[in-house]
Amino acid sequence: MNKEKVAFIFPGQASQTPGMGLDLYKNSKAAREVFDEADEILGRKLSSVIFEGSKEELTKTENAQPSIATVSIAAWRAIEEEMGTIQIPNYTAGHSLGEYSSLATAGALSIKETIKLVSIRGELMEKACTDSPGGMSAIIGIDENAVRDVCSQTGTYLSNINTSNQIIISGKKENLINAMDLASRLGAKRAIPLPVGGAFHSALMSSAQNELNDVIDKTNFEDTVVPIVANTDAKPITSKELVRKELKNQLQNCVLWSDSIEFMTDNNVDTFYEIGPGNVLAGMVKRINSDLNVKNISNYNQVLDYVESRN
Structure with missing residues (x-):
């Protein structure tokens, strides 16, 4: 090198x-x-x-x-x-x-x-x-602490902290819908489901x-x-x-x-x-x-x- x-x-x-x-x-x-x-x-x-x-x-x-x-x-x-x-x-x-x-x-x-x-x-x-259906969503524009609050209130999981304001969460699909709604109300610029087959890293x-x-x-x-x-x-x-x-x-x-x-x-x-x-x-x-x-x-x-x- x-x-x-x-x-x-x-x-x-x-x-x-x-x-x-x-x-x-x-x-x-x-x-x-x-x-x-x-x-x-x-x-x-x-x-x-x-x-x-x-x-x-x-x-x-x-x-x-x-x-x-x-x-x-x-x-x-x-x-x-x-x-x-x-x-x-x-x-x-x-x-x-x-x-x-x-x-x-x-x-x-x-x-x-x-x-x-x-x-x-x-x-x-x-x-x-x-066996355990679920999904993942990207939360963009709010920080890690805010996303942790979202997860704790909606029964979802912190799965990937990719950058300071691009964080992936996972969980059951109905919980993810609630999480994306809450994240948007907390100021997230985007809260979008990802095209993956399950709730990875949860x-x-x-x-x-x-x-x-x-x-x-x-x-x-x-x-x-x-x-x-x-x-x-x-x-x-x-x-x-x-x-x-x-x-x-x-x-x-x-x-x-x-x-x-x-x-x-x-x-x-x-x-x-x-x-x-x-x-x-x-x-x-x-x-x-x-x-x-x-x-x-x-x-x-x-x-x-x-x-x-x-x-």
């Missing part, structure tokens, strides 16, 4: 788009191997869903999660292939699902174990959405978390080679014991994304690379601190741009 302090960040669900990663597959042997490995691990042609599937098919949680992780890891492997060396940033972090991609790049999980885990995670979350995911924890207990983890800033407390972790603990709590707890970015900037990170599909996280980082240098790496040309910038 150059003299600036760098963080790799990895996107979560809702970053998926049909055809994502196809140029990585065509142009990078290392990326192609990731897609092929995902197909082999899952026993189905996930790559066909990613490259050729409909938006509706790709959006299903059991498809979206392994697809996004696969594209993110493929982009990272393409970078390392082009650089000819392992890339070690100062920190890494991922938003919700993206935390699994960050664990793979930080050496805590093998690619095989990552794909297996996120696939199971997606299936369990899909099941929890059926107590309604407890059944999925409990079943996932049985799988996590049987999964082999390693200490990380890069500190990962954890979703649940925005603190750096490196030991495999803390990685395991993080994943066993993540699914039903709030994602402290804004705090995670602020932790890294407080520790002199000034350049963020969003690795994987979309640019949702890049936009969030810029809203948190417009002075930061933020770049996307989601296609092969952006991989080459990264390589040129590092040489």
